[in-house]
Amino acid sequence: MPNFDLKTIIFMSMLLTFMLSMLLAITRNHHKEVHGPGYWAVGNLVVGLGMVLVLIELDTPKLLFLPSLALIGAGLSLYLNGIQAFVGKTPDHRIPIAIFVLLVVIDVFFVLFQQNLRVAASLGALVFAGIYFASARSTFSKDEGIIGNLFWIASSLFLVMGLFMLGRAFATVKADVAVFDNFSTWPVNAYTFMLGAVSQFFISSLFVLMLSYRLNQNLESIATVDSLTGIFNRRGLEDSALKMQGICKRINLSMGVLMIDMDHFKKVNDKYGHLFGDDVLRQLTKVIADILRSGDVLGRYGGEEFCVFLPNTTEKDAAGLAERIRIGVEKSLHTINHKNIKGTVSIGVADSVRAGYDFKGLVAAADTALYTAKNSGRNRVVSFTSITRDSITNDSSSRETITPQSNLRHNNYKNNVAIDNMATDNEIGA
Numbered sequence: 001m002p003n004f005d006l007k008t009i010i011f012m013s014m015l016l017t018f019m020l021s022m023l024l025a026i027t028r029n030h031h032k033e034v035h036g037p038g039y040w041a042v043g044n045l046v047v048g049l050g051m052v053l054v055l056i057e058l059d060t061p062k063l064l065f066l067p068s069l070a071l072i073g074a075g076l077s078l079y080l081n082g083i084q085a086f087v088g089k090t091p092d093h094r095i096p097i098a099i100f101v102l103l104v105v106i107d108v109f110f111v112l113f114q115q116n117l118r119v120a121a122s123l124g125a126l127v128f129a130g131i132y133f134a135s136a137r138s139t140f141s142k143d144e145g146i147i148g149n150l151f152w153i154a155s156s157l158f159l160v161m162g163l164f165m166l167g168r169a170f171a172t173v174k175a176d177v178a179v180f181d182n183f184s185t186w187p188v189n190a191y192t193f194m195l196g197a198v199s200q201f202f203i204s205s206l207f208v209l210m211l212s213y214r215l216n217q218n219l220e221s222i223a224t225v226d227s228l229t230g231i232f233n234r235r236g237l238e239d240s241a242l243k244m245q246g247i248c249k250r251i252n253l254s255m256g257v258l259m260i261d262m263d264h265f266k267k268v269n270d271k272y273g274h275l276f277g278d279d280v281l282r283q284l285t286k287v288i289a290d291i292l293r294s295g296d297v298l299g300r301y302g303g304e305e306f307c308v309f310l311p312n313t314t315e316k317d318a319a320g321l322a323e324r325i326r327i328g329v330e331k332s333l334h335t336i337n338h339k340n341i342k343g344t345v346s347i348g349v350a351d352s353v354r355a356g357y358d359f360k361g362l363v364a365a366a367d368t369a370l371y372t373a374k375n376s377g378r379n380r381v382v383s384f385t386s387i388t389r390d391s392i393t394n395d396s397s398s399r400e401t402i403t404p405q406s407n408l409r410h411n412n413y414k415n416n417v418a419i420d421n422m423a424t425d426n427e428i429g430a
Contacts, residue, residue: 007058009190010051013197017048020204036086040207043078046071047200051193058184069124070103076131079203083138086210103127117180118172125169132162146213154206161199168192226300228278229285237299238359241309244297245357248311255352256310256318259366260288260325263344263378265304272339279336280343287332291325307363315351315383322347322381330379344379346370354385 021044024037050071057066074096081091103124110120136158141151171188179186224236232240248255262284269277281304288306289298301307310318326345333343348370355365365384373382 007055009193009197010055010058013193013200014048014051014055016197016201017044017051020201021045021048023208024204035088036082037207037211039078039082039085039091040204043075043082044200044204046075046078048075050075067100067104067107069107070100073103073124073127073131074100076128076135080131080135080138082207083135086214087138099127099131117183118175121183122169122172125165125172129162129165129169132158132165136162147210150206150210150213154203157199157203157206161196164192164195229282229300231285231289231306232297232299234299234301237297237301237307237309240297240299241359241362244309244311245359248352249357253312254314255357255362256313256315257350257362257366258308258310258318258322258325259301259348259363259370260306260308260322260345261347261370261374262304263346263374264342268341272341276337276339280333280341283336284329284333284343284345287329288325291321291328301363307366309362313351315349315354315385318351319349319381319383322349326379326381346373346378347381348373348384349381350384354388 021041024041024044050068050073053066053068053071057068077096077099080095081093084091106120106123106127110116110123136155139151139155139158141148141155168188175186175188183189224232224239226233226236244255247253262280265277265280268280281300284304285298285300285306288308292298292308293310295311297309299307310321313321326347329343329345334340336343348366348368350362350365350369352362355361369382369384369387372387373380376382
């Protein structure tokens with residue numbers, strides 16, 4: 001087993017730790033909407049401070065007790081708090097405090113009073129193993145994608161360090177008594193700090209990558225999500241519809257669409273103000289979303305107009321769902337913030353069988369049906385097929401009734417035009 005200079009390893013680890021702490025702190029300062037990096041930055045700083053105290057103890061062995069290992073343990077526990085905050089959980093701030101107090105008690109009791117370095121080192125190693133195992137458990141992810149992969153790598157590193165600390169505890173128990181006469185020169189200590197520094201560097205780098213990816217997700221969300229209602233905006237709706245279109249077209253499934261417009265919304269804004277109108281739109285979104293299925297895609301198309309894309313859905317089924325939405329809105333949207341309103345919607349329905357899979361074609365067909373619903377008295381559902389069927393019927397009936405009367409009108413019209421032209425010519429000649 002090669003020998004390493006413990007002081008050099010600790011010094012380099014300390015510099016690396018402070019550098020990572022600075023990097024995470026700067027990132028956290030500029031992106032406060034992402035939780036977690038602040039804990040990781042402080043954790044690195046506390047670990048670095050603990051390493052400074054380790055160097056001081058090595059240079060002055062007779063110095064009174066310094067809580068170096070306790071600070072390192074508390075710093076690593078802050079990693080766990082950062083992971084909890086990053087995944088949306090409430091960080092348990094008692095963990096770093098409990099770890100710090102526990103390590104201080106172990107060192108004070110077994111080093112200062114009992115002077116049993118073997119027990120102190122083995123118990124300390126077990127505490128660190130527990131921290132690493134807890135961190136490995138918290139980063140154990142079942143999610144797919146980049147964040148899930150990064151969590152898997154971090155979990156593996158925490159697990160390796162936890163197993164190593166178990167090995168350190170076992171080696172401490174089995175070590176010769178002479179090892180503890182000059183414990184700082186024991187090679188296992190050098191390996192512990194070296195592997196700890198390397199794993200810390202990689203784990204902190206993974207944290208930075210997670211943060212970068214999360215920020216990219218936030219930017220993408222800003223670009224595709226409507227800030228008022230929290231659902232897709234027009235761009236996000238189109239992106240999701242294109243993905244759905246590809247799947248439905250590939251396996252020959254019908255794709256339905258609903259265009260939903262709130263009736264007399266301008267009157268609500270004029271009477272109660274735009275802020276109240278925003279509350280109405282948020283409540284309307286909630287009512288619609290609660291009725292839709294998990295695979296349906298809801299988006300705000302513009303103003304008070306919403307659009308829903310329905311995979312594996314015919315126009316008939318979509319019309320049934322639209323009717324449920326219409327009734328649900330009428331029942332639910334009548335009192336908001338203690339103000340009574342008449343909350344109804346008009347809905348146009350279309351599907352890919354009649355209008356094709358193209359986003360613009362589907363929306364145009366449903367929008368035509370919506371326009372008819374609005375002009376037919378509002379608070380109703382109209383399908384695109386019913387419009388086209390009525391149009392064909394009207395066209396054929398108009399062609400049937402035109403023949404005799406229309407020819408007579410046409411001949412009279414031509415005669416009148418000829419008479420008018422003759423009169424005009426006479427006037428010019430005069």
